[in-house]
Amino acid sequence: MGHPAANVEGKKILITGGASGIGAASALLLAERGAKVVIADLSEQAGNEVAEQASAKGQSIVFHKVDVADGESVRALFAFAMEQLGGLDVVLNNAGIDHKPAPMHELSDDDFDRNIAVNLKGVWHCMRAAIPCLLPKGGHVINVASVAGLRSSPMISAYSASKHGVMGLTKSAAIEYAKANIRFNAVCPSFTDTPMVQNTLAQLDERAQNAIIKASPMRRLGRVEEISGAVAWLCSDESSFMNGHAFTLDGGMLA
Structure with missing residues (x-):
């Protein structure tokens, strides 16, 4: 049959944030295709269900x-x-x-710090722990x-800053x-239909919700399987010459 x-x-x-959304969809797809997967998350119940x-x-x-915001927790995960x-x-x-979408001058220190701690430093903790594991024979992070790491993102400035930081790393x-x-x-998705995005949308009025959905030229949210399918390709050797790239899945938003 061939591969x-x-x-x-x-x-x-290894997949962090593997208990829901893009992480869970990617884990299930990769396992279905014969990969051996460890998922990590703060949510034990959801993680065990996956x-x-x-x-x-x-x-x-x-x-x-x-807890990706905790360096020791991340080291233990990689071990x-x-x-x-x-x-x-x-x-x-x-x-x-x-x-929560808010004007920049209304953001609290806590809002900003938490975004940086999880979305940026959390990724850095995982990259730092991953490199020694991959040095012997190479690999892909x-x-x-x-x-939001590639363009302006009004009302979610701390999130955008953290994701721009991830691009720099x-x-x-x-x-x-x-x-x-x-x-x-x-991987740079635009708004995708996940529990996290639904939670954000729930905090907005109908006009703001529609603005987010219509921000993509395809006039809809991304679907998790559209992101996980791309992730599966990236996990394969077919992506072997791609390095330092922002793999964008946004329905044409940046075109």
């Missing part, structure tokens, strides 16, 4: 609790993943939070950034470790 396109069979993959969904089909997802999987090929840094690491055959790329 399917975007073959990830036997790949050892793992059980895979196990029921004879597929391999194991859950481990993590667990290395032991569980016997190595790592791909790390998908997907854990992230939103913040995929950071989930956002179209991604590009810098891509050059630093290219010779070691560790690649770094970012």
